[in-house]
Amino acid sequence: MRKSFRAGAVAMLAAAAMLTAGCSGNSGSDNGSAANDPNQKVELTYWAWAPNLDKVVEVWNEKNPNIHVTVNKQDGGDPAVTKLLTAVKAGSGAPDLIQAEYQKIPTLVAADALADLSGTEANETKSHFPEGVWNDVTLGGDALYSVPQDTGPMVFYYRADVFEKLGLSVPTTWDQYAQAAKAVHAADPEAYLGTFSSNDAGWFTGMTQQARASWWGIDGDAWSVSIDKEATQKVAGYWGGLVEEGIIDNKPMYTPEWNTALNTGKQVGWLSAAWGPGVLSGNAGSTAGQWKVAPMPQWDAAKPSTGNWGGSSTAVTSQSKNLDAAAKFATWLNTDPEAVKALVTETGIYPADTEGAKSALTEAPAFFSNQPDFYDVVGDAAQSVSSFTYGPNVNVAYNAYNDQFAKAAQSKQKSAFLDAVKSMQQVTVEDLLQTGFTVK
């Protein structure tokens, strides 16, 4: 009995050793050779989930018969990343290009899933993008891992009709936002100016980014984690206070209940991003023409800033055999005026390319036809996005946000919000240390 157990253990160890060897085998790639010959036909595959992106790619394919791109529709950001990581581990099966959300880039780079584009023409696109966005795709270093596609600069949507009826002016600072929240709730005990959503880690991250937090940082050969620092504590404490006072709702966004509240005017405002009109017209269609957009309320009105919620980029994977061709396509897709215009009309994104956004977005979306200067407000916001560095375990931090802030929101206590920030920091650091990262 004991002997057979030992034999089994040895066999298992052997299997384990083989597996390790198999997995750490080379997944390297020889880049760029095929694209050097301009007459050679190149086939590229592109994993993406933005709706109608294939129509934009059609424009490219017509103009570039030698570099043919095929869009492979994905379910969304998370499943695409999981699939890509699996393909990288297996050594084959990855596409040439992938739509990558900004917060996923460090995770993908850590898994050696993305190619460095700093030696290609994509490196010349820096001037097209706001500095904060460029930082997201370079991780603050010399390498370039992706070309920015769209961003979600945060803005404040509010029911202009309700504000008028209550005689409220649009809040420009967070103090004024709190006063407006109080007034809205006092006028109708079932109505709220907004909700604190424990489901949307990206939303909270954007708000801390506005307060000039940056949760991760690189310090030589070590990562630093600064979630439990003043900026984030300030944001969490502020929202905890509003929830404790009962003047802001504590229920998650994107539930049937929340949709109903948007429709019936029980949610009077929404702190969201440039892509908000699509959600509002889909979830609260009956309120078209009653909403307006304004810049985010500010911590310091003299130095306006905002955060980013959502947005993605076009990356080339480490398995691509056609680095130059893929980089050429990614550059065209996100910086060529015609391509950016097509992205806006076909997929409805807010382009990261500053000039492209200005020339492509001239008319307000139909849902906001009452506000002709809609894109002026959003464009100004896009310029004021402050810098934020994502780390290699954003997924862990976001998951900790979901669990910790769900408890805090439920308890309706300011102190619980601050404790949640503390646990987020702890969970994130512990995870890094456990995987062998050096943390400062």
Added chain:
Amino acid sequence: MAMTVTKPGPAADTAAGTTRRAKNFKSRVLIPYAMLAPGIILFLVFMAAPIVYTLVLSFQKKKVSGLGLGKGSQSQVFAGLENYVSALTDPEFLGSVLRVLLYGLILIPLMLGFALLFALLLDSRRTRAGSFSRTAIFLPYAVPAVISSLLWGFLYLPGVSPFHFLARQFGVALPSLLDPNLVTFAICNIALWGGVGFNMIVMYTSLKAVPSEIYEAAKLDGCSEIQTALRIKIPIIAPSLVMTALFSMIATLQVFAEPTTLRPLANSLSTSWSPLMLVYRDAFTRNDVFSAAATSIVIAAATFIISFLFLRVVQKRAFGQEN
């Protein structure tokens, strides 16, 4: 079945012996194994191999050097029992197990009780509209758990629920079932709604298999319907009661779809509410398949041990007459 015939050669004597032995080997060993092959291969490829692979993964971990960015900075190393130790000492895992135990304690007696009651009612002589009721009770089982959780989620959310709407009309404020102290009942209710029908059909089928002479004899002896149910029907279908109890226990340990679907609707469910949710979170949200593999092995072993102990305890009583 085609058989090759060996031609008689020069050394006919020994050749015949070999042929007979070969034939013997063929019919006794090769053919049965050939017929078993599809089953064996399917088992090996889709059951044994994933289990072995999970075991292998559970003894490994990811190791990073430096910033962990770029080529070759991450590798997979042997972790010994580290993943198991952290799984068993993880307060989140313990919490999820306790929650699921409470969930099972509420759910299983209710579900089996209702299933038995409905099966006996349908089997009783005075039942009207039997096949309609049977279908009506069974139908929820055909609704996938994710769909039924979405439907119930709508009914639970105070802002959209018709029950809360009606109660408000009468000036009553109902408590939200999605509150932390009630959410276990909310999940139990969904599982109950979906599970009663299946268990009822299993019990009803075994009731139908009972020979009718027994009932006639009972009736001649002056047994009432209720006495027949308690003293004859329930003891006879005890084996199927044990089976449904076992299946329900295993299903309880594996509860996943209902809490996962309800979670985004409220603040009261964490991403590690049940053990399988914890495994899912580790594997797909935190990209740590190694801990997830170890936790899965622990859950599988626990399921096996609990099933085994449960059968040991009850089988004497339930299957006593068969030995």
